Amino acid sequence: MLIQAKDLPFRELNRQINAAGEQSVTLQGVMGQRFIASGLKGKDVEINGIPGNALGAYLDGAHITVRGNAQDATGDTMNEGSIRIYGRSGDATGYAMRGGSIYVQGDSGYRAGIHMKAYSAKYPVLVIGGAAGSFLGEYLAGGVIIVLGIGHEAEGKAPVGYFTGTGMYGGKIFLRSAHVPHDLPPQVDVREAAAQDREEAYAHVAQYCAYFGGDPHQLMEHRLLVLTPSEESSYKQLYCAQ
Amino acid sequence: MPKDYIYPEFEIVRNEGRCTVCRRCEEQCANRAHAFDAATSRMTAEDARCVDCHRCVAMCPAHALKIVQSSHTFRPGANWTRDAITDIHRQAGSGGALLTSMGTPKDYPVYWDKLLINASQVTNPSIDPLREPMETKVFLGQKHTHIQRDESGRICTELHPQITLATPILFSAMSYGSLSYNAHESLARAAQELGICYNSGEGGLHEDLYHYGPNTIVQVASGRFGVHPGYLKAGAAIEIKMGQGAKPGIGGHLPAEKVMGDVSRTRMIPQGTEAISPAPHHDIYSIEDLRQLVYTLKEATDYKKPIIVKIAAVHNISAIASGVARSGADIIAIDGFRGGTGAAPARIRDNVGIPIELALASVDARLREEGIRGSISIIAGGSIRNSADVVRAIALGADAVYIATGALLAMGCHLCRSCHLGRCNWGIATQLPELVSRLDPEEGKRRLVNLITAWTYEIKEMMGGMGINSIEALKGNRLMLRGIGLTQKELDILGVLHAGE
Numbered sequence: 129m130l131i132q133a134k135d136l137p138f139r140e141l142n143r144q145i146n147a148a149g150e151q152s153v154t155l156q157g158v159m160g161q162r163f164i165a166s167g168l169k170g171k172d173v174e175i176n177g178i179p180g181n182a183l184g185a186y187l188d189g190a191h192i193t194v195r196g197n198a199q200d201a202t203g204d205t206m207n208e209g210s211i212r213i214y215g216r217s218g219d220a221t222g223y224a225m226r227g228g229s230i231y232v233q234g235d236s237g238y239r240a241g242i243h244m245k246a247y248s249a250k251y252p253v254l255v256i257g258g259a260a261g262s263f264l265g266e267y268l269a270g271g272v273i274i275v276l277g278i279g280h281e282a283e284g285k286a287p288v289g290y291f292t293g294t295g296m297y298g299g300k301i302f303l304r305s306a307h308v309p310h311d312l313p314p315q316v317d318v319r320e321a322a323a324q325d326r327e328e329a330y331a332h333v334a335q336y337c338a339y340f341g342g343d344p345h346q347l348m349e350h351r352l353l354v355l356t357p358s359e360e361s362s363y364k365q366l367y368c369a370q
Numbered sequence: 371m372p373k374d375y376i377y378p379e380f381e382i383v384r385n386e387g388r389c390t391v392c393r394r395c396e397e398q399c400a401n402r403a404h405a406f407d408a409a410t411s412r413m414t415a416e417d418a419r420c421v422d423c424h425r426c427v428a429m430c431p432a433h434a435l436k437i438v439q440s441s442h443t444f445r446p447g448a449n450w451t452r453d454a455i456t457d458i459h460r461q462a463g464s465g466g467a468l469l470t471s472m473g474t475p476k477d478y479p480v481y482w483d484k485l486l487i488n489a490s491q492v493t494n495p496s497i498d499p500l501r502e503p504m505e506t507k508v509f510l511g512q513k514h515t516h517i518q519r520d521e522s523g524r525i526c527t528e529l530h531p532q533i534t535l536a537t538p539i540l541f542s543a544m545s546y547g548s549l550s551y552n553a554h555e556s557l558a559r560a561a562q563e564l565g566i567c568y569n570s571g572e573g574g575l576h577e578d579l580y581h582y583g584p585n586t587i588v589q590v591a592s593g594r595f596g597v598h599p600g601y602l603k604a605g606a607a608i609e610i611k612m613g614q615g616a617k618p619g620i621g622g623h624l625p626a627e628k629v630m631g632d633v634s635r636t637r638m639i640p641q642g643t644e645a646i647s648p649a650p651h652h653d654i655y656s657i658e659d660l661r662q663l664v665y666t667l668k669e670a671t672d673y674k675k676p677i678i679v680k681i682a683a684v685h686n687i688s689a690i691a692s693g694v695a696r697s698g699a700d701i702i703a704i705d706g707f708r709g710g711t712g713a714a715p716a717r718i719r720d721n722v723g724i725p726i727e728l729a730l731a732s733v734d735a736r737l738r739e740e741g742i743r744g745s746i747s748i749i750a751g752g753s754i755r756n757s758a759d760v761v762r763a764i765a766l767g768a769d770a771v772y773i774a775t776g777a778l779l780a781m782g783c784h785l786c787r788s789c790h791l792g793r794c795n796w797g798i799a800t801q802l803p804e805l806v807s808r809l810d811p812e813e814g815k816r817r818l819v820n821l822i823t824a825w826t827y828e829i830k831e832m833m834g835g836m837g838i839n840s841i842e843a844l845k846g847n848r849l850m851l852r853g854i855g856l857t858q859k860e861l862d863i864l865g866v867l868h869a870g871e
């Protein structure tokens with residue numbers, strides 16, 4: 129079903145998406161409407177144009193394709209489903225997501241994947257094809273973030289901004305990078321990806337290539353770093369009882 | 371003796387003449403302060419382990435126990451008090467920030483106690499609540515300033531969603547994890563019976579409590595624990611936690627050892643992991659950003675749930691509240707600095723924030739000045755201790771109040787301020803099954819219902835005395851208050867006259 133989104137306010141647009149009788153909904157001419165597909169389940173939504181902030185917040189199983197760039201807070205606290213973005217995404221992509229996946233073809237802004245958490249069968253995956261901004265994976269508690277750095281290989285630095293993984297206490301970040309970020313905080317350990325890590329990363333890289341093109345084998349022929357929370361610097365030693 | 375030995379603050383006094391050596395105290399004390407000495411066949415006590423929770427005192431069948439404050443003293447001094455000295459010894463020994471719980475014990479002014487309530491004489495006679503109908507019901511949510519009518523004159527204004535409370539009191543946010551399941555169930559059952567709401571706190575909602583939804587406020591904090599569309603739709607309203615009075619600027623942290631079993635399931639994080647909610651929502655840096663979170667929640671729940679934004683009472687509270695009122699939020703909850711907590715850094719709890727009385731008065735005044743008071747309801751919290759405090763809060767401009775410490779006390783809490791240790795002997799702030807089972811949810815409910823029923827009656831009596839028969843007519847009615855022993859500045863901020871004026 130096709131919805132002409134141009135000039136529709138977000139509340140009306142969402143109402144039409146929810147009311148659509150068909151599983152698959154295509155939005156034409158989206159121009160910055162916020163909150164598209166909040167809490168949506170059981171639908172496939174294709175967005176042509178530029179969705180506004182908070183696309184797919186609390187997403188509950190719907191599949192979203194964006195033919196354009198996404199703005200801030202995409203997939204905030206999403207529970208299930210998928211978002212793939214044929215373009216770049218703004219700040220706070222995948223904030224506190226608990227399940228499902230977000231694939232960004234290009235770069236992502238600040239604070240991507242912060243507070244992500246995993247729980248039993250739920251394991252959120254955030255893949256950023258280009259570079260990520262500062263505070264990537266801050267307070268990461270679970271799930272996996274992969275930054276491929278495609279097109280940033282020659283920059284002489286890791287494809288991330290400052291303060292990667294600050295306050296991280298769970299989960300995993302893969303960086304396809306020849307360089308270790310120079311300012312990793314003490315609570316983050318960094319190591320070369322082992323065979324098992326590569327296997328894990330490959331599955332998501334293959335999915336990335338299935339969406340956006342490219343050869344996963346070729347992409348994986350590159351230095352791959354794994355960032356995990358360090359055992360020692362837990363939050364426990366911070367306090368004493370008064 | 372170790373260098374930093376700290377003499378116990380409390381002494382356990384056993385009346386040997388009364389003690390029958392039944393060993394009840396030994397069994398009841400999770401801090402293991404009592405022991406049986408087989409050699410002498412007598413009970414012994416380890417004062418250093420006692421947190422002064424009175425469980426043993428209450429349970430001793432022979433009434434043989436009392437806990438007294440130790441008379442042991444440093445050389446007395448008004449500046450370097452016992453606390454000031456021992457805090458330094460503790461920190462020098464551990465290198466840790468001091469952790470504590472419940473509301474601040476420091477001697478800050480309690481403005482409630484300096485506000486006297488009016489009663490009518492001769493004219494506008496008082497009303498007898500036993501004879502006359504008295505309305506304590508309140509609706510929380512945005513109100514319209516204008517009524518719209520269609521061509522045929524019928525009212526066609528679409529009302530904003532509201533929370534309906536039979537009495538202007540709600541149980542404020544205390545998460546499952548910091549509280550036991552039985553404490554949560556007591557609150558839920560009581561809220562249902564009373565026609566009010568309790569608040570899930572930020573730890574998600576236990577699956578067995580979903581059917582209390584119409585009497586539940588579900589909370590969304592920066593950590594987003596247990597938040598999913600079903601949770602958001604489960605409650606009567608959604609609260610965004612921006613801050614907490616006991617620890618403004620500080621987030622939440624449930625230690626890994628408490629994230630077990632059902633707590634882990636409800637928070638939707640693996641067992642044995644830390645549950646950290648940082649102070650800021652890292653996607654909120656402005657009122658515009660807050661507005662965005664408010665609207666994602668409204669969109670996800672089809673505009674059927676009022677959104678509450680809870681903030682701590684801090685210096686610029688009225689400007690902040692004015693921003694919140696423009697964020698699309700339906701209700702603002704302001705939490706004063708005397709409010710309780712399951713765990714907070716002592717320095718924050720005891721030094722940061724401002725009293726709810728001043729915060730509430732200045733927010734109400736500011737929103738009126740700006741002509742937007744009607745676009746948001748106000749819930750005031752942070753140490754409401756009795757029905758007279760409720761009346762004063764409403765007269766200062768609150769639509770309703772949040773109580774938490776009072777509710778815990780009703781369930782058996784003795785304010786030992788050691789919730790952060792996780793061994794609450796009263797089965798409230800603990801996850802240890804043998805302790806949790808000490809609180810029977812039916813009994814907890816009964817005591818909460820008793821408390822709120824009694825308060826509601828007292829509120830009606832005070833309203834009746836003032837000649838007011840509807841709580842709405844008391845709201846922001848500062849003429850019903852007079853200050854006593856306050857400076858002109860304090861009176862100005864509170865917006866009340868001095869007694870005798």
Ligand code: SF4
Binds near residue numbers: 382419437
């Ligand atoms: S901690 Fe509580 S139960 Fe234990 S000895 Fe002290 S007052 Fe009694």
Ligand code: SF4
Binds near residue numbers: 797
């Ligand atoms: S809830 Fe329990 S641990 Fe906390 S102050 Fe009350 S009695 Fe003490």
